[in-house]
Amino acid sequence: MSNAMTSEDKDLLAAEFAMGLAEGEDAIRAERLLREDDEFARHYARWRERLSEVDATAPAQPASDMLWARIESGLPTAQPVRSTQRAATPSFAEKFAQLWDSLSFWRPAGLVAAMASLVLAIGLGFSMREAARQPVLVAVLMTDANQPGAIVNVHADGRAELVPLGDIPVPAGRALQIWTLWDRVRGPVSVGLSRSARRLDLDVKALPRTIPTQLFEITLEPEAGSPTGRPTGPILMKGNATTAL
Amino acid sequence: MLGIAIRVLRRRDMAEEAVHDAFLRVYDNAASFDPARGSAKAWIYTIVRNRALNILRGEARTDLVDDFEPMGIEDEGDDPETIVSRMSDARSLKRCLELLAADRRKLILLAYTHGLTHGEIAGKLGMPLGTVKSWIRRSLISLRECLA
Numbered sequence: 001m002s003n004a005m006t007s008e009d010k011d012l013l014a015a016e017f018a019m020g021l022a023e024g025e026d027a028i029r030a031e032r033l034l035r036e037d038d039e040f041a042r043h044y045a046r047w048r049e050r051l052s053e054v055d056a057t058a059p060a061q062p063a064s065d066m067l068w069a070r071i072e073s074g075l076p077t078a079q080p081v082r083s084t085q086r087a088a089t090p091s092f093a094e095k096f097a098q099l100w101d102s103l104s105f106w107r108p109a110g111l112v113a114a115m116a117s118l119v120l121a122i123g124l125g126f127s128m129r130e131a132a133r134q135p136v137l138v139a140v141l142m143t144d145a146n147q148p149g150a151i152v153n154v155h156a157d158g159r160a161e162l163v164p165l166g167d168i169p170v171p172a173g174r175a176l177q178i179w180t181l182w183d184r185v186r187g188p189v190s191v192g193l194s195r196s197a198r199r200l201d202l203d204v205k206a207l208p209r210t211i212p213t214q215l216f217e218i219t220l221e222p223e224a225g226s227p228t229g230r231p232t233g234p235i236l237m238k239g240n241a242t243t244a245l
Numbered sequence: 246m247l248g249i250a251i252r253v254l255r256r257r258d259m260a261e262e263a264v265h266d267a268f269l270r271v272y273d274n275a276a277s278f279d280p281a282r283g284s285a286k287a288w289i290y291t292i293v294r295n296r297a298l299n300i301l302r303g304e305a306r307t308d309l310v311d312d313f314e315p316m317g318i319e320d321e322g323d324d325p326e327t328i329v330s331r332m333s334d335a336r337s338l339k340r341c342l343e344l345l346a347a348d349r350r351k352l353i354l355l356a357y358t359h360g361l362t363h364g365e366i367a368g369k370l371g372m373p374l375g376t377v378k379s380w381i382r383r384s385l386i387s388l389r390e391c392l393a
Contacts, residue, residue, distance in 0.1 A: 011389060012382065012385060012386065012389075015385040015388075015389065016381075016382075016385065019353075019356060019357055019381075019385070020294070020295075020298050020356070020357070020360050021356055021362065021363060021381065023362060023363070041282075042282075045282045045283045045287075046283075048283060048287050048288075048290075048291050049283045049284060049287045050338050050388075050392060051338075051357060052284070052286060052287035052290045052291070053332055053333065053336050053338045053339070054328060054332070054338070054354065054357055054358065055249050055290040055293075055294065056286075056290075056332075056333070057328045057331040057332055058248030058249040058251075058252055058358075059248045060247075060248055061247035061248045061251055061260075066261075067247075067261045067264065067265060070265050
């Protein structure tokens with residue numbers, strides 16, 4: 001009977017399967033078709049994409065410390081944190097950086113960004129308890145080598161912070177300067193300066209509220225910051241803000 | 246992620262279990278993710294959802310039914326019309342759901358968000374099983390036409 005399935009039959013079965021409504025023989029057939037039938041797999045993927053709109057309405061839920069710890073211990077994170085300044089107890093950012101190190105092989109930038117907001121959504125429990133803050137926008141700053149190098153979290157109250165995901169080598173007499181571009185006419189505006197890669201509150205108070213797609217970047221500048229008020233050194237990493245999942 | 250699992254499982258401990266499993270699965274299967282087949286978001290949501298459904302339909306089934314009854318089906322925030330109102334205006338699924346009759350829309354959203362089977366929906370709403378099946382099937386066909 002499955003041989004006689006029309007494209008419409010397949011699409012309908014794919015829809016029921018994507019809904020979680022295929023039962024018994026239908027479910028077995030759907031699973032087989034998903035592996036063997038390209039057309040069915042395409043139908044299924046399309047329904048999953050459409051229905052993910054409904055998933056996206058699920059309210060964000062803070063995860064418990066225990067969940068985060070269990071996820072972390074389940075991942076192969078053998079390498080130590082490459083952070084220069086270590087707090088007495090690992091902070092959320094450090095745990096995040098450690099996790100991120102193990103994820104850095106994730107090439108497709110879209111997946112990396114999606115994972116970032118996903119991890120942040122899980123880690124929400126930490127940030128909510130620690131400072132009652134919740135990132136509404138996340139920018140994953142990517143290096144030239146297409147590796148995630150830092151994250152900018154923008155919180156609901158407008159505050160923004162930089163969280164490096166690993167060490168960034170800074171030559172003597174130089175500093176990292178963080179810029180954002182919210183208005184192409186005005187050009188990049190400096191929002192932070194640091195001699196080393198560390199967590200940093202960004203100075204965005206004087207700027208309009210950060211919006212999705214707003215660009216953040218880090219350049220290498222003289223120790224006292226760019227003398228011109230504009231980026232003068234090489235761009236180390238950059239990325240655009242996206243809505244946290 | 247946790248929100249999706251809680252909607253299906255109704256219990257935080259089990260939802261955390263589902264998210265935990267899903268997270269490791271995402272990590273293990275990252276290489277097999279194919280951007281041509283759909284967005285990373287849909288892919289990740291699917292993994293969480295499927296894990297939650299497997300838990301729901303596996304060992305947990307009997308447990309949950311006991312818990313589930315006294316709570317009723319209308320948890321805060323889970324009302325189908327609220328779900329539709331939270332959906333993005335930019336996407337056509339919202340518009341197409343709004344074209345369905347309210348009772349059919351409710352069926353689709355209850356089935357999806359709570360991971361209910363045809364039989365469970367029939368039981369909850371006191372409708373014949375055959376009617377539930379054909380309503381859902383026809384609603385999916387309408388959605389497909391609207392989304393095409």
